[in-house]
Amino acid sequence: NAGVTQTPKFQVLKTGQSMTLQCAQDMNHEYMSWYRQDPGMGLRLIHYSVGAGITDQGEVPNGYNVSRSTTEDFPLRLLSAAPSQTSVYFCASRTTSAAYEQYFGPGTRLTVT
Amino acid sequence: SQQGEEDPQALSIQEGENATMNCSYKTSINNLQWYRQNSGRGLVHLILIRSNEREKHSGRLRVTLDTSKKSSSLLITASRAADTASYFCATDATSGTYKYIFGTGTRLKVLA
Numbered sequence: 661n662a663g664v665t666q667t668p669k670f671q672v673l674k675t676g677q678s679m680t681l682q683c684a685q686d687m688n689h690e691y692m693s694w695y696r697q698d699p700g701m702g703l704r705l706i707h708y709s710v711g712a713g714i715t716d717q718g719e720v721p722n723g724y725n726v727s728r729s730t731t732e733d734f735p736l737r738l739l740s741a742a743p744s745q746t747s748v749y750f751c752a753s754r755t756t757s758a759a760y761e762q763y764f765g766p767g768t769r770l771t772v773t
Numbered sequence: 774s775q776q777g778e779e780d781p782q783a784l785s786i787q788e789g790e791n792a793t794m795n796c797s798y799k800t801s802i803n804n805l806q807w808y809r810q811n812s813g814r815g816l817v818h819l820i821l822i823r824s825n826e827r828e829k830h831s832g833r834l835r836v837t838l839d840t841s842k843k844s845s846s847l848l849i850t851a852s853r854a855a856d857t858a859s860y861f862c863a864t865d866a867t868s869g870t871y872k873y874i875f876g877t878g879t880r881l882k883v884l885a
Contacts, residue, residue, distance in 0.1 A: 702875045702878050703861065705872060719874070763818070764816045765815055766815050
């Protein structure tokens with residue numbers, strides 16, 4: 661199993677550009693989520709999904725869009741990049757059964773200039 | 774706002790010593806999890822404790838949970854240089870949902 665994979669590993673965008681961060685998992689997990697990590701802020705939940713076709717907002721959803729057309733994939737779209745979105749982005753997945761760990765991808769480091 | 778807050782924010786100890794870090798949270802939870810993050814890497818799950826449990830062990834890790842005080846502690850015994858990392862607690866934000874909210878983390882440095 662590859663676990664949770666994320667692409668790209670690094671990305672530089674100009675203000676106003678859009679892009680999609682890719683996340684895929686091969687563990688047949690129903691639950692997938694996106695976090696951003698900023699220095700001193702820990703991880704903050706952006707969006708999450710409990711299954712194909714079902715998504716919901718987390719703590720900091722503004723400026724981001726998600727969709728879940730398959731169990732395996734959960735892309736995160738930046739609609740119009742802003743410098744405040746400079747961060748490290750992590751995707752995670754787990755089963756929806758109670759009390760199970762989340763598996764994290766290696767992260768995407770995004771810089772918006 | 775963050776559900777969990779860890780303290781201390783940073784901790785530096787000698788190899789062989791024990792390291793204790795604490796997590797406080799705000800609302801009722803079903804369970805609490807601890808994760809480790811090595812520099813520049815993703816998070817790795819360490820241990821989970823359910824709300825009806827008070828203490829749990831896994832190798833050199835001991836976790837306690839006090840739901841009356843809404844707090845948890847992670848103890849790493851006989852620390853090693855390889856334990857140098859950031860440690861985060863995560864709680865399910867609202868009972869019955871799937872959202873896990875992370876604290877701000879404790880940066881642990883173990884000196885050889």
